[in-house]
Amino acid sequence: MSHSARDAGLKLLHEHAFIDGKAVKGSGGTITVDDPATGDILGTVPDLGKTETEQAIAAADRAFADWSGRRPDERAAFLREWARLIDENAEGLAGLMALENGKPLDEARGEVAYANGFLKWFAGEAERMLGETQDSPLGHVILTFRKAVGPCALITPWNFPAAMLTRKLGPAFAAGCTAVVKPASQTPFTAIALVELAHQAGLPKGVLNLVTGDAATIGGVLTASPVIRKLSFTGSTPVGRVLAEQCAPTLKRVSMELGGAAPLIVFADADIDQAVAETIKGKFRNSGQTCVCPNRIYVERSVARDYADRLAAEVSKLKVGNAFDDGVKVGPLIEDKGVDKVEDHVAKVKAAGGEVLTGGERHGLGGRFFTPTVTFGGDDALFREEETFGPLVPVFAFDTEDEVLDKANDSDLGLASYLFTRDLDRAIRIGRRIEAGMCGINTGLMSTPVAPFGGVKQSGYGREGSTHGIDDYLDIKTLTLKLG
Numbered sequence: 001m002s003h004s005a006r007d008a009g010l011k012l013l014h015e016h017a018f019i020d021g022k023a024v025k026g027s028g029g030t031i032t033v034d035d036p037a038t039g040d041i042l043g044t045v046p047d048l049g050k051t052e053t054e055q056a057i058a059a060a061d062r063a064f065a066d067w068s069g070r071r072p073d074e075r076a077a078f079l080r081e082w083a084r085l086i087d088e089n090a091e092g093l094a095g096l097m098a099l100e101n102g103k104p105l106d107e108a109r110g111e112v113a114y115a116n117g118f119l120k121w122f123a124g125e126a127e128r129m130l131g132e133t134q135d136s137p138l139g140h141v142i143l144t145f146r147k148a149v150g151p152c153a154l155i156t157p158w159n160f161p162a163a164m165l166t167r168k169l170g171p172a173f174a175a176g177c178t179a180v181v182k183p184a185s186q187t188p189f190t191a192i193a194l195v196e197l198a199h200q201a202g203l204p205k206g207v208l209n210l211v212t213g214d215a216a217t218i219g220g221v222l223t224a225s226p227v228i229r230k231l232s233f234t235g236s237t238p239v240g241r242v243l244a245e246q247c248a249p250t251l252k253r254v255s256m257e258l259g260g261a262a263p264l265i266v267f268a269d270a271d272i273d274q275a276v277a278e279t280i281k282g283k284f285r286n287s288g289q290t291c292v293c294p295n296r297i298y299v300e301r302s303v304a305r306d307y308a309d310r311l312a313a314e315v316s317k318l319k320v321g322n323a324f325d326d327g328v329k330v331g332p333l334i335e336d337k338g339v340d341k342v343e344d345h346v347a348k349v350k351a352a353g354g355e356v357l358t359g360g361e362r363h364g365l366g367g368r369f370f371t372p373t374v375t376f377g378g379d380d381a382l383f384r385e386e387e388t389f390g391p392l393v394p395v396f397a398f399d400t401e402d403e404v405l406d407k408a409n410d411s412d413l414g415l416a417s418y419l420f421t422r423d424l425d426r427a428i429r430i431g432r433r434i435e436a437g438m439c440g441i442n443t444g445l446m447s448t449p450v451a452p453f454g455g456v457k458q459s460g461y462g463r464e465g466s467t468h469g470i471d472d473y474l475d476i477k478t479l480t481l482k483l484g
Contacts, residue, residue, distance in 0.1 A: 009095025020059035021205025056209035063206030068176030079123035098323035122170035148176030150229030158184035175473035255462025264294035270420035282444025292416035304397035312357035332368035342390035354378025415455035
């Protein structure tokens with residue numbers, strides 16, 4: 001067990017919110033945060049409400065003029081200094097994340113590096129916000145500039161408590177926006193630690209504010225405020241719909257990264273060993289609790305059983321346990337109802353005639369642990385619309401290309417998708433026809449700061465990361481010059 005990472009993480013644990021450059025404890029109740037592997041209490045954070053959220057909005061509003069008026073290279077310099085401090089504290093941040101989220105320590109380390117990549121990338125983008133000039137048919141010269149949209153509300157999930165924060169704050173700060181952050185109540189400590197480091201890096205007070213408390217209460221204040229000009233949310237589709245509706249009266253800029261139910265398709269000509277290995281990489285990150293992990297696997301019938309058996313054999317070897325134990329690949333689920341959902345999905349596969357090839361039950365460790373599971377056959381309809389969000393891989397056979405495309409696209413969701421084939425023509429053809437914002441071809445991992453991340457249909461709109469990730473934080477301003 002890595003005690004050093006755990007101890008370093010505990011040193012970064014702070015039990016407060018952050019408003020206008022100051023730590024805030026609040027005068028009300030608190031929210032308890034536990035270790036999902038053990039159920040042990042890690043600490044508490046303030047249960048803030050309407051008053052404190054309005055104070056955070058006011059602070060972001062006051063700070064906006066100065067921050068947005070600074071030179072792009074100044075904002076870039078801050079982002080690079082913040083990134084340097086994150087690198088310096090990477091082991092502690094990984095340990096803290098492992099404690100409150102439960103993901104294996106090596107995976108948490110990877111997330112810290114991934115999260116920091118967004119700050120480094122958008123530091124460069126801050127210096128590349130180019131305008132345009134154009135001659136008008138009316139004889140005018142048209143100049144366009146890109147300006148910060150205003151104070152932003154950023155609501156982040158528990159499954160990637162570092163990366164989802166920096167993926168939003170990187171472009172926001174590069175553009176010149178200020179922010180009010182609402183982290184998930186299950187994993188607030190990683191976000192608080194990152195905010196502390198941002199202020200150590202020299203961020204002016206009020207530019208970044210963090211409020212903890214009831215999501216509906218805080219979300220309602222943020223969405224109703226005319227001061228907040230943009231909201232970015234990562235989370236479930238039902239909550240995203242509510243937030244979008246609440247933002248409508250003030251016509252905020254809104255970006256949504258919502259649910260997935262991702263299909264993964266394996267054709268008979270694929271490298272089956274590669275497909276198995278990449279399926280595991282994509283599916284078992286964070287114990288299957290990701291919006292882009294494969295939710296339903298379709299394999300061409302001639303190789304379907306071979307793929308499923310090989311997959312089951314490899315999945316059965318995955319070590320389950322505490323985040324800090326050596327060799328652990330699968331940790332606990334974040335809460336008890338997550339275990340209930342996986343168990344329910346396995347039961348429904350079996351009721352529809354499917355076979356459990358490995359796992360299929362709660363793990364012997366008890367608590368929130370579930371044995372990594374592979375099933376074969378049954379009905380895929382459930383998995384087209386409902387994310388398992390746990391360590392279950394349901395495999396289904398298909399016969400034709402058109403059939404599998406119909407199945408893949410027969411969903412209201414369209415975030416990620418995956419495709420395995422050696423045929424380049426097929427890869428491009430199918431990749432373009434799948435109704436999803438992203439398609440990984442012969443890979444189970446495709447998230448990177450340089451690639452656009454986002455979905456279509458009920459999986460949301462807007463893109464994070466890449467050169468496009470800053471667009472939602474900027475307005476285009478046009479100057480039309482009549483020259484004499």
